[in-house]
Amino acid sequence: GQQLNQSPQSMFIQEGEDVSMNCTSSSIFNTWLWYKQDPGEGPVLLIALYKAGELTSNGRLTAQFGITRKDSFLNISASIPSDVGIYFCAGRSNSGNTPLVFGKGTRLSVIA
Amino acid sequence: EAEVAQSPRYKITEKSQAVAFWCDPISGHATLYWYRQILGQGPELLVQFQDESVVDDSQLPKDRFSAERLKGVDSTLKIQPAELGDSAMYLCASSLGGIEYFGPGTRLTVT
Numbered sequence: 001g002q003q004l005n006q007s008p009q010s011m012f013i014q015e016g017e018d019v020s021m022n023c024t025s026s027s028i029f030n031t032w033l034w035y036k037q038d039p040g041e042g043p044v045l046l047i048a049l050y051k052a053g054e055l056t057s058n059g060r061l062t063a064q065f066g067i068t069r070k071d072s073f074l075n076i077s078a079s080i081p082s083d084v085g086i087y088f089c090a091g092r093s094n095s096g097n098t099p100l101v102f103g104k105g106t107r108l109s110v111i112a
Numbered sequence: 113e114a115e116v117a118q119s120p121r122y123k124i125t126e127k128s129q130a131v132a133f134w135c136d137p138i139s140g141h142a143t144l145y146w147y148r149q150i151l152g153q154g155p156e157l158l159v160q161f162q163d164e165s166v167v168d169d170s171q172l173p174k175d176r177f178s179a180e181r182l183k184g185v186d187s188t189l190k191i192q193p194a195e196l197g198d199s200a201m202y203l204c205a206s207s208l209g210g211i212e213y214f215g216p217g218t219r220l221t222v223t
Contacts, residue, residue, distance in 0.1 A: 033212070041216050042116075042118075042205075042216045043203075043214045045213065088154050096210065097162070097207055102155050102156070104153055105152075
């Protein structure tokens with residue numbers, strides 16, 4: 001089946017630093033989504049991307065849909081302690097409601 | 113803001129026992145998913161419903177897992193008998209317009 005490679009697996013950064021993480025696929029996706037999951041909770045949607053090359057921001061978060069349609073990037077600027085959590089990329093290769101394929105997550109730790 | 117509801121939030125059960133999880137999707141969302149998430153991994157699909165019909169249950173271990181959505185609204189996922197390897201977070205999600213919204217999950221521990 002389809003797999004997503006998400007990197008890095010974990011990051012330790014200082015408060016105020018910028019963060020970058022990415023996700024690559026072996027096949028073309030039509031939709032990329034980025035979620036954040038806090039311990040013991042379900043994933044919460046951060047950003048949704050629908051077109052190759054699309055760049056979308058949500059506050060300090062910016063995500064891009066790669067031109068090849070096989071990758072996506074998430075950047076967090078000026079990190080704060082509440083950014084701590086696990087960030088998941090998810091993609092869908094078909095239109096409609098076919099299930100998402102998830103990466104294994106990037107665990108972000110912010111040192112105050 | 114509408115949310116996906118799940119209960120219970122936590123469940124501890126002994127192996128070979130039966131266990132059931134409940135999900136109430138966001139009102140108006142016809143598509144409902146059950147995912148299983150093992151610690152340190154991303155969610156993996158178990159079953160997808162469109163209204164009351166199963167669309168995809170290819171990854172559901174049907175010898176012990178069952179899922180239903182009788183009236184096309186809320187859904188129940190059952191495991192019987194539970195095994196040690198079933199310990200995981202069980203997530204329900206509903207979707208509209210291709211966006212999946214997740215509930216808080218049920219953390220299952222099988223002892």
